Amino acid sequence: MPYDVGALRAQIPALRSGFALFDGPGGTQTPARVASAIADALTGPLSIRGRLTPGEKNAEGFVQGFRRAMADLVGGDPSGVVFGRSATQLTYDFADALAKDWAPGDEVVVSRLDHDANIRPWLQAAERAGALVRWADFDPVTGELPAEAVGGLLTERTRLVAVTAASNLIGTVPDLPEISRLVRQHSRALLHVDGVHYAAHAFVDVARLGADLFVCSPYKFLGPHHGVLTASPELLERLRPDKLLPSTDVVPERFERGTLPYELLAGTTAAIDVLAELATVTTGGRRDRLRSAFAAIEQHEGALRERLEAGLAELPGVTVRSRAAERTPTLLLTFDHREAADAYPFLVDRGVHAPAGSFYALEASRHLGLGDTGGLRVGLSPYNDESDVDRLLEGLAAFLRS
Incomplete structure (x- = not known):
């Protein structure tokens, strides 16, 4: 159809x-259905997550449904889906967590093509750790960010490369698979991808893109206002964010401080279902x-x-x-x-x-x-x-x- x-x-x-x-x-x-999902979550029985009362079961269902829906959207693992207040907040949180392992003389690569949310958190984390920041420039005439502009900056001291999947200002889509291939030549480097603008327009496959960490925002693709980060559960297990003593240490919950807004998770699941219904096939x-x-x-x-x-x-x-x-x-x-x-x-x-x-x-x-x-x-x-x-x-x- x-x-x-x-x-x-x-x-x-x-x-x-x-x-x-x-x-x-x-x-x-x-869409109205997204708003209804939010309202239904708030007006039905709702409690802190658990397995006994209807409210507890509903909360648990919203969380797990959200993780499955986001994993379907990006091609990731539900156990690697992290809720955040925004993509900016998530990037700051993960910059803090990753920078705990950086030392003076380590290096971070950022791109001038990016939204400031994928630049400033890394610059500030690098400054605190004594790490060196290297800048990848795009061509202001063509708008292109060649993979070699990033690759030429990589060394054995590179710890983090931050690049957008698509520019929110001029739309440029860099060759992330090639950038990832270059990053992979440096075993200690991770690739953090800002997919906020990209995920609104393209089918996301984090494995094909080669992203170690990928952030996006459901409100850019018909959903409610919050951010999402996806990574492999194995990578998340290696990171130790600051958290409250009684809070769980299980991945991905260890990164989600406080009680989750279950209604927003329900709305995001509904938005992804609306997108899926735009398919021109009905199978699968x-x-x-x-x-x-x-x-x-x-x-x-x-x-x-x-x-x-x-x-x-x-x-x-x-x-x-x-x-x-x-x-x-x-x-x-x-x-x-x-x-x-x-x-x-x-x-x-x-x-x-x-x-x-x-x-x-x-x-x-x-x-x-x-x-x-x-x-x-x-x-x-x-x-x-x-x-x-x-x-x-x-x-x-x-x-x-x-």
Whole structure:
């Protein structure tokens, strides 16, 4: 069966606002079923996890269901799925845990392509440990981050390489399997991958990507606001985070401080089920259906991106900063003699939400020569359609005439 964007849109109450929404990279809109799963979790019997009362059993079911659903989404092990308040919080937590084993003279590699959440925690942890930080630069003209730009920085003292799976600012998708191959040549180095933007647009296979640690955020793919980290249980067993004495030392729970928000876990499971139902096949398990669904999503978003790029090419004075050969359907735009910050409210007045800024990708924005200002980010999501793209192009044309 073909991809049915209309059926998906019908599940998302926020789209009734009439806005054409291109702010998906900052957070997607929520299907009604996800909200219902959250409400049902909160209003049904709910207690601290256990095995006796209905509330205890429900809580345990939400946790285990969440771990299985996330493992299906990324191709990981349910026992390696860690809940976090956000991807930023998880990265800070794991930077602290990993840095306990770093020594002066050890090395950390970060990329200027990344969101600051995959840069600053590592820089700060390295500074405390006396480790050296090495920077991998992307090409500001093409937007590419070549694997050799990372590989050329690796030494026997490298302990951690932090690279994005997809830039949240310009959409670039680096060749992570090749980067991972280069990292593997250094036995003590780990690869930490920021998959927050990538997981919203592509079928994730952490083994193929070669990620030792992979973080993502369900609110980027139709779910509630929190973060998730996945790793092998064996790797997690080696790490000793600070924790309360009475709290469990079992993996992955030893990394999840305090009582889990069971309702958010239920919502994330529901969001992954909604994604799986976008599959164009009806056979196989959830992981198989997610593979089919993301193939359909990529085709749908790719066609919209082509329509958008063709329209932008007809507009004078627009520069598209998203140019990498492999990239998500996310475009950063700047304008000759006009400020992107002015285009943002202009479009809002016309029912189009495409925000402006650097979106915490400060190093990338500066490397592009855009300072901390950035540009106008247009992010396509699975629920966008051709009419949304046409409204955006009409709004941009009007802005350029104004």
